[in-house]
Amino acid sequence: MQQIRAKQLAEWLADDKRPPPLLLDVREPWEVALCRIDGSEHMPMHLVPVRCEELDPDRDIVVICHHGGRSMQVAMFLERKGCTSLFNLLGGVEAWACEVDTSMSRY
Numbered sequence: 713m714q715q716i717r718a719k720q721l722a723e724w725l726a727d728d729k730r731p732p733p734l735l736l737d738v739r740e741p742w743e744v745a746l747c748r749i750d751g752s753e754h755m756p757m758h759l760v761p762v763r764c765e766e767l768d769p770d771r772d773i774v775v776i777c778h779h780g781g782r783s784m785q786v787a788m789f790l791e792r793k794g795c796t797s798l799f800n801l802l803g804g805v806e807a808w809a810c811e812v813d814t815s816m817s818r819y
Contacts, residue, residue: 714798714800715788715799717803718801718802719811721799721801721808722808732751733771733774734753734767734771736753737755737777738755738756738757738775738776738786739754743819747818757782758812759780766812769794769795773797774801776801777799777801778804778805783804808815
């Protein structure tokens with residue numbers, strides 16, 4: 713698993729020459745209702761063990777939560793399940809709201 717900062721992720725998403733990663737948001741539904749990164753797929757952390765087979769293990773996956781702790785745990789779990797290109801968003805959506813999309817709601 714690698715760590716990625718919000719600005720690095722924004723640059724990646726803006727790069728037309730690089731395939732976009734799957735943005736996997738593992739927060740709770742009430743958190744996603746407050747704010748989310750456009751294009752992210754919601755899969756609450758507690759459902760990852762039963763839904764991880766839905767994920768392409770060879771695709772770049774950026775795991776996202778509020779501050780980066782839960783997403784790191786999920787990324788480590790997915791790594792053990794065979795996913796080969798995992799990134800944890802350092803600082804989570806909070807960092808994204810502060811560094812990339814300052815119009816995003818914060819909580």
